[in-house]
Amino acid sequence: MKKVLDKINAPADLKVLQLDELVLLAKELRAFIIDVVATKEGHLGASLGVVELTIAIHYVFNTPTDKLIWDVGHQAYGHKILTGRRSRFHTNRQLNGISGFPKMDESEYDAFGTGHSSTSISAILGMALASQLNKSDNTQHVAVIGDASIASGMAFEALNHLGETNTNVLVILNDNTIGIDPSVGALKKYLTNVKKGTAKEENIFECLNLTYSGPVDGHNLPLLITELERLKTVDGPKLLHVITTKGKGLKQAEKDQVTYHAPGKFNAKTGEREHKPLAPEPPKFQDVFGKTIIELAEKNEQIVGITPAMPTGSSLKYMMEKMPDRAFDVGIAEQHAVTLAAGMASNGLIPFCNIYSTFVQRGYDQIIHDVAIQNIPVVFCLDRAGLVGEDGTTHHGIYDIAFLRCIPNMIVFSPLDEVELRNIMYTAQKGLKQPIAIRYPRGRGYKIDWQQPMEQITIGSSVCLKQGSKTAVLSFGPIGNTVKQAIAAANHPAKIGHFNMRFAKPLDTQALDAIFKNYEQVVTVEDGCIIGGFGSAVLEYANSKGFKTKIKQFGVPDNTIGHGTIKELHDICGISWEQIKNYLDQTN
Ligand SMILES: Cc1ncc(C[n+]2csc(CCOP(=O)(O)OP(=O)(O)O)c2C)c(N)n1
Numbered sequence: 001m002k003k004v005l006d007k008i009n010a011p012a013d014l015k016v017l018q019l020d021e022l023v024l025l026a027k028e029l030r031a032f033i034i035d036v037v038a039t040k041e042g043h044l045g046a047s048l049g050v051v052e053l054t055i056a057i058h059y060v061f062n063t064p065t066d067k068l069i070w071d072v073g074h075q076a077y078g079h080k081i082l083t084g085r086r087s088r089f090h091t092n093r094q095l096n097g098i099s100g101f102p103k104m105d106e107s108e109y110d111a112f113g114t115g116h117s118s119t120s121i122s123a124i125l126g127m128a129l130a131s132q133l134n135k136s137d138n139t140q141h142v143a144v145i146g147d148a149s150i151a152s153g154m155a156f157e158a159l160n161h162l163g164e165t166n167t168n169v170l171v172i173l174n175d176n177t178i179g180i181d182p183s184v185g186a187l188k189k190y191l192t193n194v195k196k197g198t199a200k201e202e203n204i205f206e207c208l209n210l211t212y213s214g215p216v217d218g219h220n221l222p223l224l225i226t227e228l229e230r231l232k233t234v235d236g237p238k239l240l241h242v243i244t245t246k247g248k249g250l251k252q253a254e255k256d257q258v259t260y261h262a263p264g265k266f267n268a269k270t271g272e273r274e275h276k277p278l279a280p281e282p283p284k285f286q287d288v289f290g291k292t293i294i295e296l297a298e299k300n301e302q303i304v305g306i307t308p309a310m311p312t313g314s315s316l317k318y319m320m321e322k323m324p325d326r327a328f329d330v331g332i333a334e335q336h337a338v339t340l341a342a343g344m345a346s347n348g349l350i351p352f353c354n355i356y357s358t359f360v361q362r363g364y365d366q367i368i369h370d371v372a373i374q375n376i377p378v379v380f381c382l383d384r385a386g387l388v389g390e391d392g393t394t395h396h397g398i399y400d401i402a403f404l405r406c407i408p409n410m411i412v413f414s415p416l417d418e419v420e421l422r423n424i425m426y427t428a429q430k431g432l433k434q435p436i437a438i439r440y441p442r443g444r445g446y447k448i449d450w451q452q453p454m455e456q457i458t459i460g461s462s463v464c465l466k467q468g469s470k471t472a473v474l475s476f477g478p479i480g481n482t483v484k485q486a487i488a489a490a491n492h493p494a495k496i497g498h499f500n501m502r503f504a505k506p507l508d509t510q511a512l513d514a515i516f517k518n519y520e521q522v523v524t525v526e527d528g529c530i531i532g533g534f535g536s537a538v539l540e541y542a543n544s545k546g547f548k549t550k551i552k553q554f555g556v557p558d559n560t561i562g563h564g565t566i567k568e569l570h571d572i573c574g575i576s577w578e579q580i581k582n583y584l585d586q587t588n
């Protein structure tokens, strides 16, 4: 029983509550989030930090008429619970359940879909300008953005525009001094000075023509309500600077904010995380990257590492700890990360620029203009490539093969396993004269004994894993292990050959020529979008050479793919081992 939370079906129900009831609601809402996330998993710390802010916004503003955008959206659990999704909150991030991020087709209270950071100010400004043009000037427009996200270029572009409008936009800067990892950069230092009261004279936001208010204690609900009520009556663009603690209300989450950003399962009462099994497991691909780059950098002084705000997620943190001068966290700044790498490489360094596949989308022009056209040998390590599971639509890394292989000079590689990841990293720092993108997935690999001596890989070479008599399966990347499973279970395995192609660009044309001559059917398998992907590359090659062999493509169809376990999503996309096996059985 939750005395107050039980009464809330929509934000309108908040309006009749007394202040002491709102304070009790904050306690109950926090406890509810902890209870559910403890067993269902998800992003914990960010939502705990904005419980009071969430209540205050919905109490003061008239959503969904007033527009509210949560930047990134990983902090919107409280918002979801107060806007009619409490009974479904236990389905958060699960197949057919609610999304872990705001989604416009999930609720009218989600004014804008988010997931990638730093979009909220542009989007809310767009809505506010639309309201002006449509003469609905009474609408209020609110964007909540974190201290790490506001430091991104896109947010600054939006602030620059916002400051010369007279729109009714309120930007709420939720400053907890941390992103997933501790925030970095000069802006962080500036905000610290503002909080200390030493930078009041030259407030950066006032210089940009916003009415600045704060800093205010973001856990003081009465204060927040009073300030939001006041700002509602102030015309023009404004920024409220709110100070919060990530993980507020759960001791461990406050203390270890990085781990409790998304802690996995934990004990709701004690806050302790579930213990890991003692049996040895294959490593995570991210750790193979994180350990291997150190191994290489110890021997090659030109190697440097770059991450845009994901030191823990990419495991570059190990290099940052061991070689702090040679590993750079640049904040949420994918575009900058790419061009920074280009600059370093053009001056003799060998940058390993590690970006999640989904987030590198933001650096696309930089990859083309600053790296590939100039043929600068940057090594891109694209983590979380493929379907990522519970983070869902906004986070799947399924477009990179298609959008990278069309760029001149770019090599596109995906390892079958940890050993191949190490070998290509080794190869990439041995005098490669052009850029390379190495894509690997979220999660664990396949080998306990992965730390083998590294060997050079010939660019554009594939590996025949198994010969066959009728059908050749060409796989790209770790999904080749799924193919192995499918062939092992197939009715006529002797008929099926399997080729680990490794490179989507350049293709191993020598191997392809032989395959098209010797097999009746070719099957391509990839963990990326079918349109324009690896299979398309094979198809283009076959057409260019006049091969008439039947080609069947397995990959991600032309739909938005939601959230669920990776296995469930592979089933939905038709790329599970069972579905590949069924196809092979039907055609062999
Ligand atoms: C473009 C982009 N890059 C990276 C990420 C990964 N990411 C998700 S949350 C986050 C940190 C956000 O920090 P902040 O804005 O301070 O919000 P808080 O978590 O503190 O609430 C990062 C880097 C992302 N979502 N989008």
Ligand SMILES: CC(=O)[C@@H](O)[C@H](O)COP(=O)(O)O
Pocket: 043, 072, 074, 115, 180, 262, 313, 384, 388, 391, 442
């Ligand atoms: C909110 C966000 O974008 C990140 O927290 C993302 O969920 C990280 O994904 P990983 O858990 O794969 O590092």
Ligand SMILES: [Mg+2]
Pocket: 146, 147, 148, 174, 175, 176, 177, 178, 179
């Ligand atoms: Mg933050």
